[in-house]
Amino acid sequence: MKIRMGHLYPDYLNIYADRGNVAVLARRASLRGHELVVEAIGFGNDLQPGAHDLLYIGGGQDREQALVAGDLAAKAVAIESAVAAGAALLAVCGGYQLLGRGYRGLRGADLPGVGLFPHETVAGERRMIGDVLLECELEPGKRRTIAGFENHAGRTRLDTGAEPLGRVVAGFGNDGESGYEGCRVGRAIGTYLHGPLLPRNPWLADWLLAQALAHAAETEPPELEPLDDTLEANAHAVSAQRARARGGRF
Ligand code: GLN
Numbered sequence: 001m002k003i004r005m006g007h008l009y010p011d012y013l014n015i016y017a018d019r020g021n022v023a024v025l026a027r028r029a030s031l032r033g034h035e036l037v038v039e040a041i042g043f044g045n046d047l048q049p050g051a052h053d054l055l056y057i058g059g060g061q062d063r064e065q066a067l068v069a070g071d072l073a074a075k076a077v078a079i080e081s082a083v084a085a086g087a088a089l090l091a092v093c094g095g096y097q098l099l100g101r102g103y104r105g106l107r108g109a110d111l112p113g114v115g116l117f118p119h120e121t122v123a124g125e126r127r128m129i130g131d132v133l134l135e136c137e138l139e140p141g142k143r144r145t146i147a148g149f150e151n152h153a154g155r156t157r158l159d160t161g162a163e164p165l166g167r168v169v170a171g172f173g174n175d176g177e178s179g180y181e182g183c184r185v186g187r188a189i190g191t192y193l194h195g196p197l198l199p200r201n202p203w204l205a206d207w208l209l210a211q212a213l214a215h216a217a218e219t220e221p222p223e224l225e226p227l228d229d230t231l232e233a234n235a236h237a238v239s240a241q242r243a244r245a246r247g248g249r250f
Contacts, residue, residue, distance in 0.1 A: 018058030020196035059093030088211035089188035096190035132171030147239035148193025
């Protein structure tokens with residue numbers, strides 16, 4: 001099948017090689033006989049209803065966020081409708097912040113958000129930098145871990161009752177104190193983890209692909225054929241070990 005992906009502002013929001021996540025999705029799709037068709041969505045480009053099975057937005061510094069925030073907020077209804085209709089979405093760091101209600105930077109920038117994720121972000125003085133390990137359960141009974149790297153000044157506070165992506169085992173997470181990281185709304189997930197995220201967490205790449213395929217084929221998410229993930233498992237283990245040893249400290 002063709003999996004139609006919309007990549008929001010690829011030229012602006014791409015730090016720590018967040019674009020590597022797209023390469024992982026494309027490769028893992030093609031190994032299962034599917035094709036990831038990527039469309040860049042930038043300034044003034046409309047999101048057509050139903051046109052994407054998967055949306056992706058990477059991270060960026062405050063400067064890049066300020067450049068895209070207004071244009072992105074103008075796409076709020078289209079993004080929310082896409083997710084409500086079952087499209088999958090991955091948002092990383094700066095993109096994750098802007099998909100909430102808004103982001104207030106240290107030097108006063110007050111950026112509007114999309115309002116997809118029920119959260120607000122305000123920057124603090126000290127950056128939260130380091131390796132992170134999460135435990136999450138995207139499907140009841142299937143507990144798995146996500147390992148990655150975070151670097152953010154923003155403290156993201158989830159609304160009461162909002163669903164986080166995972167519980168912090170090691171690292172700072174959303175705000176350094178709640179014990180939670182990321183946010184989930186249906187098939188949309190947002191996270192601070194980059195560096196990139198998917199090469200060392202292949203199960204998460206497959207989860208996103210399965211959700212996108214479910215949207216494309218109007219079926220339940222399919223079971224994807226397993227791949228040899230020996231290298232990926234090693235990368236995950238190294239990253240998880242680093243997080244346990246030194247994540248989440250100023
Ligand atoms: N504005 C963000 C911050 O909190 C962006 C971080 C990022 O994408 N690395 O620092």
